Amino acid sequence: MYIAHKREDGQLQLLEEHLKQVAILAKSFAEGFGAGDYAYVLGLAHDIGKYSAAFQEYLLKDGMGGDHSTAGAKELYRLQMFPASLCAAGHHTGLPDGGGPGDPSGMPTWQGRLKKQVAPYQEYQREITLHAVSHPQELNGFRIAFFTRMLFSALVDADFLDTEAFMNPVQRGGYDGIPVLFERLKHYIDPWLRHQETGNPINQKRTEILRCCLEAGKRERGLKSLTVPTGGGKTVSSLAFALQHAVQYGLNRIIYVIPYTSIIEQTARVFRKIVGIENVLEHHANVNFDPRGDIDPAAERFRLSTENWDAPIIVTTNVQFFESLFSNKSSQCRKLHNLANSVVVFDEAQMIPLDYLMPCVRAIGELVQEYGVTAVLCTATQPSLEKLFPKGISIQEIYPHFRELYPFFRRTEFVNIGRLSVIELADRMARQKQVLAIVDTRKQATELYQSLPEEGRFHLSTLMPPMMRRWTLRAICRRLKQGLPCRVAATSLIEAGVDVDFPTVYRAEAGLDSIIQAAGRCNREGKRPLEESIVYIYQPEGRVPPRIQPNVSIYKNEIQPNFVDSASPEAIQAYFDALHMLKGDRLDKKKVVEAFEKGRDGGMLPFAKVSEEFHLIDEDTKAIFIPLGQRAERLAKQLRSGLCSRGWMRKAGRYMVHVYEPHFQELYRAHDIEMITDGLAILTNLRLYDLGTGLSLEADLGKAFFV
Known part of the structure; x- marks a missing residue:
């Protein structure tokens, strides 16, 4: 009898049972992108290192099991299932860099791990049979890296869920289905549709856009744009498109990706009003789902859903979305498989940082081409991205008469x-x-x-x-x-x-x-x-x-002199065309696409290196906690006592200011802050915080640093 897990009450989970259940779950998750059978074999193989006598002895005697991931990686490599082998190797520590054939045993790369000597594990053959399954996608650098992360997501979510079900069962899910949410939307917008002719001109136009979005939702899947000026009602109209489209094609969920938390909070409030508070997951750094008191099932369900995005409507940030897509960590990648067969709306699409624009565009392209995603670039200032997408992808405008909207909704003079x-x-x-x-x-x-x-x-x-x-x-x-x-x-x-x-x-x-x-x-x-x-x-x-500087230069030298109305759709297109040309290779500052297409530092598929470097907000800042008010003072007391959990950080983020390194060091040298960790401090000199302007950028002693 071989054991996978041992509970505190002494109950044992059989290893064969764990492997087969993980395989079944991983298959169901990966079927959304045509890799179900491939993921099934990965699920069977991921923990076969636990068949070693050493691991079983450790487990039964409450010891540490050591490396049980390399064995599965070796067997999958033998079957020439290379992406699966990478996933097995990293399912606890994160996807490793691929490395090169010259990497010696002991290096943390995949090639190094494959040469590592591990405890004998061949007893797995008594209970588990592994057969090679061919890879379902064309093998090239960026695409195979993307597939590997999606496969990794299917594995780690399946592994977490099965382990959770045995060790500490919780109540997940229970959301309403997409058809139910669509019916609620129709009930919400019905008065607008019925009274369109009697409304004022602005509301009539908003309703016209809404009707167009509903009709467009019935059309083919792919890459879309929704170009609607401020005041055109694009929040509700884009949701109408997404729900109609999801019902039309049986898609699983709708994900809104938004640059700023201020917009997220507004958007989430609107969606909750339409489809119910229980169906909208708001996932970003400033939201807290820690249960209040002893039991809060709603908060606990949402907290669990942040782990794998199993809710029907998710509202999140650019940072959370794109950094997860380029992460190697199991905690961030776990949700990725739930992107497949969904509608993803990129609100304010022009806010994707230029330094990371190319890898972000390539990621959107992969989701559309290979994972059944309909992506919507939703903005008042469409950033002219079509030429950056791979060949074979074209952008279809949801509201084809969008150029006519500009003069109608124009409300200001420059x-x-x-x-x-x-x-x-x-x-x-x-x-x-x-x-x-x-x-x-x-x-x-x-x-x-x-x-x-x-x-x-x-x-x-x-x-x-x-x-x-x-x-x-x-x-x-x-x-x-x-x-x-x-x-x-x-x-x-x-x-x-x-x-x-x-x-x-x-x-x-x-x-x-x-x-x-x-x-x-x-x-x-x-x-x-x-x-x-x-x-x-x-x-x-x-x-x-x-x-x-480049943005200002283009506006002053190319837009102002050449366009009578610099806010016109033609001027906007000219601006973004010039900006993308000006930036050149800076559209991929960290050379992420090149790293996966050509390798880096002599190694292939540098998952760990890219994950470490890929930060949309690429600023060397440190956090200062402002202990103003009773709630903030309680949080500061907890921090000083050593409590710095993820739940605490969510709560405390509402009271933090982020400053650049020089200013942080000046405050520290002036004894104005109390250092907690290298990147976090508490403001102790409250004279430096003004209720009107916030944290002063000048320490009591030393030089001022302004940013």
Whole structure:
């Protein structure tokens, strides 16, 4: 009798039972992308190292089992099932780098692992029979790497689930099906459809877009775009497309990928209102699913769903989505197989970072071509990506008359006013009752705020932790609705999807996409005349931040001189075409595609190296916890006592500010912070936190660092 797991109460799980159950689950997960039989053999082989006498002795005597993954990798390699062999080798420690044939035994690469001597495990042949299964896809670098991760996902989720079912059974799933959610959507939108002819012109146009999305949902699968200006109702319309499409083709789930948590929270609220709070998983760093009290089944179910994305509607971030697709870690890859046969909507698609644009586009292309995904690039400023996709993939527009929408939903005028100092800008804003200025740096936002009249002034930047920003936004919205003075100095975090409506907006020179996003905060509801809703574009003092210099240059030198209306669809396309040409090989800053196509450092398939390097927010920042308020003080106390669990980090993230390394070190040298780990500290000098502007960028002693 060979054992896979031993429970605390002494109960034993047979190894044969575990292997066969994992194989069955892995097969069911991988059938979504045509690799069911292949995954079945992988499931049978992944733990055959546990057949060694040494492992069985360790297990029964409550010892440590050592390496039991290499044995399965060796057997699958013998069967020439190379992706499966990689998955077996890494199912506990993460997918290893492939390495090269010269790698010696003991190296952590796949080639090194295959040469490693392991305890005899041939007893597996008494209970398990392994047969070679051919690989279902064409073998080339990027594609085989992508397939390997998807296969790895099917294995590790199956392994986790079967182990969980034996060791600590929990209640998973229980969500409503996609057809049920579609019926709820139809009930929600029915009044709009029935009264389209009697609504105001804007609502009539929104309903027209909605009807078009429902019809488009019945058409073929593939890569789509939905180009709808701000105010066109694309949140509900895109959900209508996705649900109709999922019902039409029997797809499993809908995944919304969004750049900012502020948009995620708004979008998730809308979806919960339509399909029910119990069917929408919101997955990002600022959401917490730790159960309250002794039992909270809903929170626990959502927490479990963050592990493998088995919910019908998931709203997540660009960071979570793309970094998982290029990760080698089992915890991040576990959910990937559930992307197959789904609708994935990339909201604000133009916000995918340019430095990682090519690998992200290639990943979307793989999902569409090989994994049954219908992907939707959803934005008001379509980023002209078609030429970056592999041959054979074309983008189909869901609303074909999108160019006609621009003049209909146009609500602002752009006016270029040249250079302005902070004092000059503050003086202009002081003469207006409600006005927003969007600047390029946190330093500029702080200085402008301090120069504004005190009544009704607000500041928004990442110097304020998420919780404080949320409170500030609520206060801003209240004053706007009440017609009270409201003057806001903000960084670009307010641009994407934040639902505020100012009569006037000032925008420091930036790329055209940022300027158009800023314009979405002006006359958002269309209640004011066009000529009274001005977006003033000005040149701030000092140099343009290096990160946006190319964007500003294209706008000033190629868009402004050549287009009467720089917000027109033609201008937007010209802007993105020029930007992609200008960046050149910087569309893949870390050379991720090349690493999988040609190898790196003499080795093939560098899963671990790429996983370590692939970070969409590629900034050397450290976190400072701001202990303001009773709840934050309790969290700080827990942190000092050594509690730094994933659940704690989710809660504490709402009270954290991220700063660059030089500023962090200056605060530390001035004894303004208490170091907890190398990348995390607690603010101890609370004089450095201002309720209006957030964390000061100047330590009590030492030099100031502004970013």
